[in-house]
Amino acid sequence: MGSYPLLPDRDERRVFVALGDSFTEGVGDRSSRLPNGVRGWADRVAEKLAKAEPGWEYANLAIRSKRLRHIIDEQLEPALAMEPTLITLYAGGNDILDLGTDINVLMAQYEALVARLAATGATLVLFTGFDVKVSAVLEPLKKRNAVYNQRVRELAAKYGAVLVDYWCFEAFHDRRMWDTDRLHMSKAGHKYLAAQVLDHLGVPHKITLKEWEPPSKVTLREWERRQRRWVSDWVFPLVGRKLRGVTLGDNLSPRWPRPVKVPRKGGLKKLMDSSPSR
Template sequence: MTERAPRYVALGDSFTEGVGDPSKHLPNGVRGWADRVAERLAKDQPGWEYANLAVRSKRLRHITAEQLQPALALRPTLITLYAGGNDILDAGTSVPLLLAAYEELVAPLAATGARLLLFTGYDVDVSPALRLLRKRHQLYNDGVRQIADRYGAELVDYWGFEAYEDRRMWGPDRLHMSKAGHKYLAARVLDLLEVQHSVKLKDWEPAVPRTFREWERAQRRWIHDWVLPLAGRKIRRVTLGDNLPPRWPTPVVVPPKGGLRRLVKDQGPPAAQDRPGIP
């Protein structure tokens, strides 16, 4: 009986889908840290299979309803889960109830026997108005740490990564990582998996302080381009992920050379790319 190929399955929202790391060659127009991890795994050990079920804007309840059973059916050997970040930003969210639902999601994933990686969330300093959410973030992250310990999962403590204090690690919406941010997170995950890689933190010159006029102009642009559209979607009760499929819904064998872009070039885009989303 031949040994089953190692299989990585990623669950979550925009964080894991790859929003902020654009790529016109890949499904939904993004790449992201999970793709980068899958490619490095395949380079280190050819034969790795990869599925990414994450879809932007999903709340924890959506991830449980839409991604849990498909993930279990794929019989993964490695699972990554990030969920709850969108819930924390919603008004009226009860952190204890959210953590209870999170544990209900983690338990069956842990029961598969796969290596399971969980993530704390990063407290992005988007705006002084959102600093009120800091306590909620802290409570949720403390709960995630406890659940990881309880179920024998490994923890990627994203909350404590000082590199993300640099605004260049974030995209223009200030909520999603930039390409550099995704690369760095991939490196930290690979470190935890003890897989060799060559990814290093970008060696930037110190950020040039902005004048008040530059800061004020950037604030107005951010509100116009990102805050108002987001508020409009909340009023209409729609999200960018409502009609968007997962990027890699079925496992693909990741080419050790050329990675997933090579796969798309050789085989054509998977079904998930037939309905591109908005990065």
């Protein structure tokens, strides 16, 4: 066996493929030097894998706003063709937010996807969803999210997947772990999640979060001002997109559509600097 029991031996080809939506694309962790203007936890995991054991290749097929059916139709076959040895999957979060979703049908489709990925023999990492405290308007969706999380836990056990139980992470109760839209992780959130994934895989790293002072108390006036800004900047545009039948991911391509060899030093930013056209 190699140094890390959940990962391939040193003399085997090592390919990490990340599947999903904005969660895995990296939305909220901005980086002008990287594809789609974001970095994210998956990029950070790929870089630490390469630093621990040179030779890792990495592809990220995730695109924001994608529903489970899109991930199955657009990402599954390309991922299988890459013969991955490590796969991460988060899918279904956007479906949970769609009012017409039948959670039982959704989870049956999710299991079919997990079964296909597990059959590759790759190490498979699955995630539960966090109970984001966005607005009382979304509280009725909590039951659907609870069903999703329980089924993901069951399927991780059934198919021998590594489970990153995101729902349990107390650190994400701090609002500074979230971007201004309150739905996507901030840079700090993505760093924390990358550390969790690496810990679950047994890969050494030195990712740490800075020590924060306790959150300052917010006055009622400041709270109202933030609420108005959030509604104006995020809620109204989201409703408008839904009415028009468009999403933020419609004109985007996968950030890393083909496996790239991750430099041990300098990471993916170095790769972009040396090969701007990829």
